[in-house]
Amino acid sequence: xxxxxxxxxxxxxxxxxxxxxxxxxxxxxxxxxxxxxxxxxxxxxxxxxxxxxxxxxxxxxxxxxxxxxxxxxxxxxxxxxxxxxxxxxxxxxxxxxxxxxxxxxxxxxxxxxxxxxxxxxxxxxxxxxxxxxxxxxxxxxxxxxxxxxxxxxxxxxxxxxxxxxxxxxxxxxxxxxxxxxxxxxxxxxxxxxxxxxxxxxxxxxxxxxxxxxxxxxxxxxxxxxxxxxxxxxxxxxxxxxxxxxxxxxxxxxxxxxxxxxxxxxxxxxxxxxxxxxxxxxxxxxxxxxxxxxxxxxxxxxxxxxxxxxxxxxxxxxxxxxxxxxxxxxxxxxxxxxxxxxxxxxxxxxxxxxxxxxxxxxxxxxxxxxxxxxxxxxxxxxxxxxxxxxxxxxxxxxxxxxxxxxxxxxxxxxxxxxxxxxxxxxxxxxxxxxxxxxxxxxxxxxxxxxxxxxxxxxxxxxxxxxxxxxxxxxxxxxxxxxxxxx
Numbered sequence: 001x002x003x004x005x006x007x008x009x010x011x012x013x014x015x016x017x018x019x020x021x022x023x024x025x026x027x028x029x030x031x032x033x034x035x036x037x038x039x040x041x042x043x044x045x046x047x048x049x050x051x052x053x054x055x056x057x058x059x060x061x062x063x064x065x066x067x068x069x070x071x072x073x074x075x076x077x078x079x080x081x082x083x084x085x086x087x088x089x090x091x092x093x094x095x096x097x098x099x100x101x102x103x104x105x106x107x108x109x110x111x112x113x114x115x116x117x118x119x120x121x122x123x124x125x126x127x128x129x130x131x132x133x134x135x136x137x138x139x140x141x142x143x144x145x146x147x148x149x150x151x152x153x154x155x156x157x158x159x160x161x162x163x164x165x166x167x168x169x170x171x172x173x174x175x176x177x178x179x180x181x182x183x184x185x186x187x188x189x190x191x192x193x194x195x196x197x198x199x200x201x202x203x204x205x206x207x208x209x210x211x212x213x214x215x216x217x218x219x220x221x222x223x224x225x226x227x228x229x230x231x232x233x234x235x236x237x238x239x240x241x242x243x244x245x246x247x248x249x250x251x252x253x254x255x256x257x258x259x260x261x262x263x264x265x266x267x268x269x270x271x272x273x274x275x276x277x278x279x280x281x282x283x284x285x286x287x288x289x290x291x292x293x294x295x296x297x298x299x300x301x302x303x304x305x306x307x308x309x310x311x312x313x314x315x316x317x318x319x320x321x322x323x324x325x326x327x328x329x330x331x332x333x334x335x336x337x338x339x340x341x342x343x344x345x346x347x348x349x350x351x352x353x354x355x356x357x358x359x360x361x362x363x364x365x366x367x368x369x370x371x372x373x374x375x376x377x378x379x380x381x382x383x384x385x386x387x388x389x390x391x392x393x394x395x396x397x398x399x400x401x402x403x404x405x406x407x408x409x410x411x412x413x414x415x416x417x418x419x420x421x422x423x424x425x426x427x428x429x430x431x432x433x434x435x436x437x438x439x440x441x442x443x444x445x446x447x448x449x450x451x452x453x454x455x456x457x458x459x460x461x462x463x464x465x466x467x468x469x470x471x472x473x474x475x476x477x478x479x480x481x482x483x484x485x
Contacts, residue, residue: 015451272308285310
């Protein structure tokens with residue numbers, strides 16, 4: 001296989017216009033000495049809307065790694081991924097349980113697996129599979145809540161992740177659980193409302209810091225803890241800390257302690273501003289009360305209107321900001337606020353998106369900005385002769401850009417600009433076919449939806465992907481060949 005065609009094959013595998021017969025041909029690849037076409041199959045697995053014949057072919061594929069790739073695809077529906085819960089390979093079943101972290105646009109969380117599929121995985125004979133489903137972020141709260149009375153203590157520990165959704169009787173049972181680790185974690189969940197539990201947890205090094213941060217404190221206990229001076233930054237965040245002790249920690253010599261005090265929800269803005277803290281340009285911290293109120297407009301308003309940049313940054317991570325709060329943050333002078341808006345909010349204004357892109361072009365945040373539905377398209381062709389390639393790269397987004405202009409940009413001195421042009425369906429066909437042979441452009445040319453199917457097939461031929469099986473017969477259409485565990 002000629003080396004530079006490997007990149008073209010990756011592009012063809014990701015091409016949204018790849019015909020189903022060629023997709024099936026790619027899926028049918030079974031490896032051998034040359035693994036490159038097999039690796040390209042991962043590109044095909046992350047496309048949305050795989051046809052049923054392709055899903056059937058993946059399920060029947062003899063290589064477990066191929067099936068695992070589909071099991072963790074953010075573009076597959078959870079009901080489709082759940083079809084692999086009885087796969088012969090425990091690695092594949094564990095991949096189903098773990099699932100993907102994000103969808104392709106990185107803004108939308110994937111929907112959880114159906115509860116019935118999770119129950120099947122929890123009953124799996126392999127411990128690794130059972131552990132995977134209990135630690136997965138791709139399970140519904142309803143499934144976790146159903147585990148409160150499960151005979152396996154590991155499952156009962158998982159139920160504690162949704163403590164607030166459990167009943168009072170379930171709380172009591174978990175606090176009296178025969179398993180000491182279940183009891184300890186249940187006590188951590190209950191300690192914000194129980195001073196005695198909090199005191200007991202202070203004797204456990206594994207629970208100490210969380211109890212300091214969240215547990216209910218009586219005054220005598222709080223004074224003793226402050227005198228001991230251990231983990232004062234955690235203590236400074238505790239909601240039940242008496243006000244005069246908060247004042248003492250506000251002037252503590254440790255900056256992290258003062259910073260924790262400065263983020264407390266009950267402080268007035270004047271009191272907050274009087275605390276001597278320094279916030280770095282890129283700093284972010286998890287602010288518990290803002291994170292818990294991510295959809296509460298009153299909580300968000302307090303954070304958005306604060307002079308404390310970390311509170312405004314915490315609010316900017318919420319996708320639920322009301323229009324007036326979004327406007328306030330869009331006018332914020334703190335660039336990190338704008339960056340977070342560009343990544344997190346579905347209605348971020350154009351000027352914020354363009355500002356983030358202009359400052360961070362080439363980074364993940366800039367990519368998220370250009371993928372935002374509000375990122376502009378019209379009028380970008382006037383950047384074709386801009387001295388900064390970050391702007392020339394945007395020209396392909398303009399629907400008014402002509403084929404001649406796209407071809408010119410495919411010869412641009414900037415690699416990123418050339419690649420964006422190579423992927424544009426307006427690129428004249430002769431230049432598109434030529435780009436398939438250029439190492440830096442081969443992937444983008446292969447992914448170009450205007451690439452004719454016969455050229456896609458030619459890329460597969462040159463890459464050594466066998467023809468026949470995936471093109472209307474055999475694998476993926478009937479039966480299931482032997483599969484590797």
